[in-house]
Amino acid sequence: MNRFHSKQKGTALVTVVLIAAVVIVMVIESVKTIRFQKQLSSNLINRDQAYSYLMGMEELAKIWLKRAFENEKEDVVHLNQPWAQDNITFPIDGGAMTATIKDMQSCFNLNTIAAADNSPGDSRGKDDEDNRRGESPEVPNASRNGAKGELPGQQIFQQLLGQVMDSSEVPAQDLAAAARDWMDEDFEPFDQGAEDDFYQGLEVAYRTPNSSIAHVSELRTIKGFSRPVYDSIKKLVCVLPKNVNTINVNTVEAENYAIIYAALKNNKVNSSSVQQALSERPEEGYTAVKEFTDKLESSEKDLGEYLSVTSKFFMVNAKAEIGKTRVSLKTIFERDEDNNFKVISRYYGRD
16 A cells, blocks of 8 residues: 555656646757747838938938939049949948948840840941040941840840950850840840750759849859859849949959950950050040040041940949848939939849
């Protein structure tokens, strides 16, 4: 009988211990959940607050850009003007906010690769005033087309790739062809290009969008654009929602001379002379494209067909950090003839 009572006491003790253990685990998990929910709520609040700050920065940048060009007598755009700001910092509650303004015509616009109508600029004049603005007389598209039907933008991109890529990588011609097929409206692959039949045969299958590129990182989904290839080109290219293909010689950094070299109509020009012409750029920039091309010592007509000394598109890259929350907003503005700036695209993210 005593043995029976001892077993009962032992069973009761084990039961109490198990119940206590379960309760403790539940309490610990509850505390963890509460902490997680608290941190999540804090992060969401910080994120929303950061985005609000970024939208304020966007409006501030719009005002800053407008004022920066109000007192400019000429349309020439260069890096010594007030808009060309880098890492503007503002303190905010619990963190800080920075912003950088970039000329979006100081890089190659990927959306011109498959553009059938790729004649420079939006409108072309026939006098020296247009040339001063970087708007040289209109020329037929065939002047830049390759023997195999390559489009002007495709050829420029191919030359740019050839300048910056390692020779052991995929041929630049194949990469440019694949990029064209990614964006053009047909389903027939260009020479060494790729259409749906290639991408649908991959382990993770997908289709070509047959439309413009939305973000530079989209290159990684195109045939041949490995990480090394992408890393070599990503800082030299950009994406504009419009077919803008002129490069501003006043806002391209000397180290990025390959952008201008690729855009030259005559690729027999020495690349070092392009770099030197950028290094010797006047403080207030070149006032005409011809000023720049004269330094290249070439007799080629319309050498600067795809060059300009003015710009209409600017990007504000704003970043906000509150606590451990970091968000960014990239806004592209278009400047009109009345010096007004309108938003044409926004990109939210961490970088």
